[in-house]
Amino acid sequence: MLLAVVFANSQGNILVERFNGVPAEERLHWRSFLIKLGADNLKGVKNEELLVACHKSVYIVYTVLGDVSIYVVGKDEYDELALSEIIFVITSSVKDVCGKTPTERLFLDKYGKICLCLDEIVWKGLLENTDRERISRLVRLKPPTEV
Template sequence: MILCVLFTNRAGNVLLERFHGLPAEERLHWRSFLVKLTAENLKTARDDEVFVASHKSVFIVYTVIGDICIFAVGKEVYDELALMEVLNAVTSSVKEVCRKDPSERLFLEKYGKVCLCLDEIISQGALEHTDKDRIRRLTRLKPLAE
């Protein structure tokens, strides 16, 4: 299951989060844990540089694009490789929505569209779509047959 997809700025402030299968009382713990765990790597990270971590039976994959840090957390079948697919789909969709590497301001301006993309990529904690063109068509709410 994909437990969490989290977007933060470089300072660690949460911009967008989606949790699946985690009780509300554990979410605050995960937010702070991810930011603390990755802070050192993200200080010097280049755009699209991907990092991998694990904690007990949970896998974490994260990257930076522009001013935005993106985290994907999973367990069971969503190991590092599966989370890389999730992260690739999310980053390519965010780049397409923002038309470039996003600043925090641009990301927040496109917040609604990013949420739609995220909903098409991940459904109920499972990877749904990874094809960038298909995601774009689904978020435009047009039939796929076009």
């Protein structure tokens, strides 16, 4: 299961978070853990360079995209290889929505469309779509007959 997708800014503030199958009382722990992990390891990392960690039998793949840090957490069949594919789709979709590598302001300006992309990529903890073209068509909010 894909447990979490978290976006944070360079100061460690959460911009978007999606948890699946994580009890509410554990979410604070995961937020603080991921932010600390990023603060310790993401300094000087190039855009879209993937880093991998393992914590409590779950896998974490994370990266930087412009001013935004992206964390993807999974367990069982969502190992580091599957998570790296998921994070690639997420970063590609964010760049497509923003038109370039996002600054924090641009990311927040496109917040709604980015959330729609996340919904098309991950649904209830499972990978739904990986095709960039299909995702961009689905988030246009036009009737399917005009596709």
